Amino acid sequence: MSPTPQQRRDARHQLGASSSTPSGRRGPSRGSKKPITVDAIVGTAFGIVETEGYEALTMRRVATALETGSSSLYAHVVNKEDLDELLIGRLCSEIVLPTPDPAAWQQQIMSVCAQLRDQYLRYPGISQAAFAAAPSNLETLRVSEGMLAILLAGGVEPQTAAWAIDSLTLYVNAYSLEFSRATKGGRDWVVSRDEMLGRFAALPDTFPHTKRYAAELTAGTVHDRFDFTLHLMIGGLR
Incomplete structure (x- = not known):
């Protein structure tokens, strides 16, 4: 049979x-x-x-x-959920995992997250499949195993490392989904930085901080913000 x-x-x-x-x-x-x-x-x-x-x-x-x-x-x-798991596993199979280096663990974990982000961005919205995917696919588990090894090598406590992997992957998934939705159908409707600055400048005085710090609020690329958030998350792990 x-x-x-x-x-x-x-x-x-x-x-x-x-x-x-x-x-x-x-x-x-x-x-x-x-x-x-x-x-x-x-x-x-x-x-x-x-x-x-x-x-x-x-x-x-x-x-x-x-x-x-x-x-x-x-x-x-x-079923469809099994197909989703296969898709995410296939993308994870493309991730190159470094040999954990205690002196470079932060850069290494950021690199893995950036690779995962780039894999998701190849296929619009596919990170949705990762939200509900159980960590049972061997390629998905290979990536989480590699991330755990990097964090442990960096001196992160095991429980902190375990929860950090969950937090980091959730952020990568959400970032990739937001980016895909923002660029869906082209960028014609996406507001430019200059237009945002103009809108903020035109706000009434009941928004003093937004008007004063409009340049800071609109600075950087989306990937700049991605790196900033990862630094923020990783920097406090130890």
């Missing part, structure tokens, strides 16, 4: 085995297309997110793109 999708998912988590075993198609294209595999499903899902955004990603949409029926997908992927 062939393994169920849940059994295949469990095998991926326990052994890191590739669940790319092909199966015959079901539905209108049976026998006329290449067999469906987990890799094909994941690759197609990434293509949909890249061109249409994460909101467009559904199991039905993936099945349509593969010219098959939804039942063909469920032979390999348990």
